[in-house]
């Protein structure tokens with residue numbers, strides 16, 4: 711299993727007591743699988759994503775990423791695992807205003823110490839995969855909202871992550887452009903064999919998922935596996 715969250719409990723300080731944001735939550739996502747997490751505001755979706763991203767350490771439970779138990783690592787080791795194995799797509803594409811689409815990707819790969827030629831080839835290949843080859847020289851203000859979000863997705867994939875975590879990727883887009891971004895995520899998940907988690911408010915988005923997890927008050931209350939064949943064998 712590429713992403714495994716096992717019996718995760720997370721609490722935050724809340725006045726004199728603690729607020730339970732995640733209550734013994736489990737999640738298993740195989741390579742090439744896309745799991746959608748839905749639920750009302752405050753139900754714990756972002757907390758779940760933050761724990762899966764190793765950005766927040768749970769009170770108890772295990773996070774295992776591609777066979778490595780993230781919850782047993784030091785902070786430095788966990789940052790290294792995050793850089794190497796996890797791609798994160800935030801709600802708003804936080805692109806650097808002065809860089810072209812191609813440079814947004816190149817700068818991420820350079821940080822990983824990859825060779826310049828390898829970096830350029832991979833950045834071009836990914837822009838092609840998200841259908842933005844013709845816009846590679848444009849800066850963020852010269853791109854549409856949907857195009858910016860596609861750059862954001864390509865950037866998250868530049869270091870070939872095993873796990874892709876996506877937070878409300880269509881919130882700034884109209885229905886049609888949102889649907890195109892979701893189809894893209896579906897295809898990239900299968901082609902690149904990432905274990906993908908998609909957090910969404912919108913039930914229309916669930917058709918792209920292999921599995922749907924519904925959250926209420928920090929707990930998973932329903933699991934729905936749409937009647938599609940499992941994309942993976944691990």
Ligand SMILES: Nc1ncnc2c1ncn2[C@@H]1O[C@H](COP(=O)(O)OP(=O)(O)OP(=O)(O)O)[C@@H](O)[C@H]1O
Pocket residue numbers: 722723729730731749750751752753754755756757758
């Ligand atoms: N840093 C924090 N400190 C204290 N409480 C927090 C913190 N972050 C989130 N919470 C609380 O934890 C619970 C879960 O929040 P979370 O952001 O995970 O929900 P969500 O489902 O992502 O909500 P939304 O859809 O509105 O983004 C909420 O009750 C929230 O108020």
